[in-house]
Amino acid sequence: MRYFLAVAEELHFGRAAMRLYVSQPSLSHQIRKLEETLGTPLFVRSSRRVGLTAAGRMLLENAPSALAALDQAVERTRLAGSGAATTIRLGYTPVANFGTLTALLEALQEEHPDCTIDAREVFSAEIPERICAGELDIGLALAPPPFDGVGSELLRREAVSALLSTRHCLAAAPKIPLAELRDETLLLFPRRLAPAYYDGIVAACQEAGFSPGIRTFEDPPVNAMLARLSGGREIGLAPASFAEHAGNLGTTLTARDVVDPSIAADLSMLWPTNDPSPALASVLAAARRCAERHGWLHDLTA
Known part of the structure; x- marks a missing residue:
């Protein structure tokens, strides 16, 4: 392709060969191979002049951007291999x-x-x-x-925090022991989204002496959880950073630490x-x- 561009710009095989530091027969051979690959002549050759065919003009229009994209891909590959950029x-x-x-x-x-x-x-x-x-x-x-x-x-x-409505009876407590949730309905991410986390919450509740009442919510999970908690009596159990952020979104929700070292x-x-x-x-x-x-x-x- 670079050989083609040189000939297309010079419209002279001899000058193009000198520009590329290759022999003229080698350049002519490469151009013929390109034409065979494309299945069409790219140049009109005569003893007096070299001109572009319609196909050659089309290739000349697109070749620079194609070569630039190739150069960029090669450079990105090199950088990715070195770890410098990707x-x-x-x-x-x-x-x-x-x-x-x-x-x-x-x-x-x-x-x-x-x-x-x-x-x-x-x-x-x-x-x-x-x-x-x-x-x-x-x-x-x-x-x-x-x-x-x-x-x-x-x-x-992270610790697991309780996310609950400010109107809930447990909202006034600075911390909530996990056992205090035995009579509450827990709102959790659906098990299919994070099975191990869900199972860990259930296991911790059973270790604390009760089987939790659980409800889950569907997509979108975050918005659905906040809406449910704001309007009801359910208590969400979520990573502390999530619960804290959600509790700061408005005046209807608050986050409280759950006291139980077995859950994280x-x-x-x-x-x-x-x-x-x-x-x-x-x-x-x-x-x-x-x-x-x-x-x-x-x-x-x-």
């Missing part, structure tokens, strides 16, 4: 959008300004499958179960174990430093 597709569970995601994106932007993060909201249960399908490079999932081909590392451990909201990083790219490794390392800086892995029982 696009990372990050899928995050909705509850990570309240504090965790913002801090993480800020840290990545500071450490890797040439790295573009394509962040998209994905339910925890779907993230491992999308990573294996090549749709995501990194995931932030709530209590993810083990998944073949997917690496996992705890990024943030574990947010983990997930990534494909078959991806050895320096770019992915550098982003994971930056996420670890961000977690350490913000104290996301503190011991909840301390």
